[in-house]
Structures are given as C-alpha cells and as structure tokens.
Amino acid sequence: MAHRMEDQRETIYKVDPEHPETESLPTLRTEELLLNMGPQHPSTHGVLKVILELEGERIVKSTPVMGYLHRGVEKLAEAGTYHQFIPHTDRLDYVCAMYNNFAYCRAVEKLMDMTIPDRAEYLRTIVAEIQRIIGHLFWLGTQALDIGAMTVFFYTFRDREILLDWFDELCGARLTTSWYRIGGVERDFNDSLIKKVRDFLDYFPPKIDEYVVFLDKNRIWLARTVGVATISAEDALSFGLSGPSLRGSGVDYDLRKYEQYGAYPKCEFSIPVGKNGDTYDRYWIRIEEMRESIKIIQQCMDQMEPGPVMADVPSVTLPPKDRVFKNLESMIQQFKLFSQGFDAPVGEIYCGTEAHKGELGFYIVSTGGGNPYRMKIRSPSFIHMGAFDNMARGYMISDAITIFGTYDIVMGECDR
C-alpha cells in the first residue's frame, strides 16, 4: 500500500464518565455500515434489493428497494378486455397461478353480479386448495433451504411435482395455468383426475408428518425461527398484513370464513391461529393449513354432484370449447367476447380472496364497455414488504433472509 488515508471521521465510541476504567481501553472507532443485499441474492425469491444499515451484524434500519420486476400489469389491464386479462393474472404470483385466476374471476363476477353453478364452485374450491398445498410446499421447501436445511426441499418438491403433473393434465400447464373462467371453469375433471386426487388425499397426510419430523425438533430450525421477526397483533393489523403472516400474530381473520365464497361455507374446517407472531408460528400455521386443505378437498369430493361447470349467461361467459370448433355462432361469440369484451355496468367493486399468501384483492372501476377503466391489484407480497423494516430491526443479517421467507413473498406479485 502506498500510503494510508488519514481518517477524518469522528469516533462514536465515547468514554463513559461513570465507568472511568474504560478510559484505559483503546479507542474503538465504530460506525454504521451500509450493505446492499440483492438484487441478485438467491434468497430474495426474485429480484429485490434491501439496503441494510448495520451496527456490527445487527440491522438498525432496512429499506426495501422494489420494482425490478415491474411490468405495468395494471396499465395493461386497462387496455384489454376482462377475458383477456385472465392469463396476465397467472404471471402475478407465478408459483400459485390458480389462486390469482380465482381471485380475478371472482372480482369480475362480483362486478357482473353473477352466480356460479354449484359444481363449478366445488371444482374451483378443490383446485384452489390444491394450489394452496402447492404454495405451502413451495414455501416450506425454500424457507428451509434458505435457513440451511436442504433435505426438506427435496421432499416437498417431490410431492409438489405430483400436483403440478395433475395441473398439467387438468389444463395443459404446470405453473402459468389458466383454468378458471369468468362464470365458471374451463372444463370438468375427468375420471383419471378424480382418481388421482383421491389417491393424493390418501398419500399426502403422512407426508406432512414426514416434513415435520425434519423440522420440529431440529435445533437449527428452532433457533432460527422461534422468536425471530415477531410482530404484535396490533402492528400486524396496522401494517395490513394478511394470511398466515397476520394469523401468526393471533388475529383470526381468514376471508374463507369471513366472506364465505366458493364451496367453503359447505365444508367444515378450522383456521389455525398462532400466538407469538414469530416465524415459527407462521410455519406452524402453514403446516396446519395443509392438513385443513386436505379436509376441504375431501369434503368437496364427497359432496360434489354432477352438473354444469359454467354459468349460463351467454353475454358474458364463453361458449363450451367443443361448440366453438363446430358451430359458427359459438365461434363468433367467443371471438367477440375476447376482442370486444362484454358490456360491464358502470360502477366499482373491491373483491378480496384468501390466497395462500394473504388477501389478494382486485379493485375494479368500470365505466361501461369491455375494458376496465382502472384495475388495482392489492397484492399481499407488496403490503407485507411494508412491514419488513419494522420486523427486521434488531435482528441479524442472516435473519433478513428468514423474514423474506416468512412472508412467502414472490416478486412478480409484489412489483406487478
């Protein structure tokens, strides 16, 4: 080194007058360190940067920098028809596409004041709950991987793969699925799909116990989750958290019970609620929710009766696919519904749906015609990031990763 720069900064370390013995210690210069975490960090589940202000290894303040995955989905919605927007919703939360489609279709149905046939409601609920299991499996695997327990990842992804293959058979896509339609669903289950769901219902519950064995008594897992990133119920409500992040703090708020949509009112299930509001409680809630989802799917499979899967409102709903290929009028109708759209009434609605991350809501302003005038997506990941600074203060750098994970953020949904 050629020469050493003279340090101009003031020392923060001061001698405490009440403890003069510290005078004999060498004067230590301490300062806060700024650390850019991301945007290319594997644990940020997408492209997210967080500027951490550190004192030693403790986080003093954190500033999330978002928008790396911003694609202007809300602007795109204004340019397309209601039917055209369904495939855009898959790309919001790309690990749980089905639930986004569900939330969007529900919002448009509320705008159009439609009722959905019973069988379609059951099918929607079954697929939504399967999607919830996929989401929680994905979360569990990646959260454990981030913390350092790699084995769980292989087990959860093994079982997630079964369900993704099932999606593949249902609608031809594994991740960016578009099976929900405004007014119902695209097609009914065939016998092979029903058999596979039933097999899965027998197969899956023992597997949940298998994951729990890896984690419940794992000292590293407990040390990194119990008491980490606690948030009080008051704060959680004030920040607008939802889903497992809110219920972990002991607030019993679940739109499946609160709004009674789909086939949920006809099923018996309970909402697991945590006590301490820490990462461990949120983990426990997700595990219990998988067990509850199995119960819901079981009940829906038993209660479901044959019937139509699409509402009979030809001015809004799409004609069945087999008619589109054989009948000219149906083809014209399908073409018109996609290119011009249906005539929505003037008004505005907000409709929230309990996705596995939290409340996914759509606020639609319509001035008539086929396009929404304004569509706002209330995405849980974005709102959860608002609480990040509050939850991360005072914890270590390595806990920042646990905190991203505990919200289950997906940046596609956060940045929209």
Added chain:
Amino acid sequence: MHAIAEHIQAKFPNGFVKADEWRGDLAITVTREALHDVCQFLREDPAMDCDYMVHVSSVDWPDEDERFEVVYEVQSIRKRHRVRIKARVPEHDCIVDSMVDLWKGAEFMEREVFDMMGIRFANHPDLRRILMPDDYPEGYPLRKDFPLQGKGWRDTFDFLDDPA
C-alpha cells in the same frame, strides 16, 4: 343510506359529499380537507373500529375539473364492515393528507399511488417512487395520458423509419 354513511354525514356535514352503495360495497366521497378527519374518526371511534387498511388506490378522470380520485379502503375486522373513502383533487394541486399516522401500512401503499399517479401526500415520512426508478423522467404511468406503448430499442436509431 347506509348507517355508516349517515353517521359520517352527521359528524362531518361540511366534508361529506355523497355515499354510494353498489354490489354490497359502501363508498363515501368526502372533500379533501375532511379526508384525514374522516379516516381518523373511522379508525378511532369504537363503533367504527376500522383497524385494517385494505388498499390505497387512485383513479384518473382527465375530463373532469378535479382530475384525480384518491381511494382508501378500510375495514373493521371485529365489526365486519368495509368502507371505501374517496376524495377528489385537482391536477394543479394534487396533494392529500397522508394516513401513515393512522395505519402504518399506508406508507408503502401511498408511495405506490405517488409513483403511479403523481398524487402527493402531506406528512408522509418517505415519499419516493417505489416501483419505477427514482430518476424516472417520463411522468406517472397510470395517468390516462401516459402512452400504453413505450419506446423500444429501435427508437434509439434515427435512420429507422418512423412506423407511423
């Protein structure tokens, strides 16, 4: 009229503009000056008890005098009601009071509204762009006069013909 709307009309006779109920959603329009007081009332009054902020949004109506509409949707989890509070602001002075002191989650949601629509919030602790880059020069993307189609790589070359 809905009981909550009547309550707010009685409490804020000057600030109340109108109330709509459509598809089960209650929307109350208030003046910009009364917006913070109405929200504070909704937050703190035990009968209202709106402890949860659902979303903050904004709508652009370019043909009207008061161009922008700020939308706050708040909810009471215990009392099970949801209220949408709206206020209009003109383009030359688009600023409303921030709700961060009432709901902490409003910080990020209001930043998004500022970023996308250019509406400013008074007393906001950290009003910066959130999704677009900090130095984004081309305005506010969700305004109706912002073009849907952006500039691409081809536009950087003068020798390529203008497609229009």
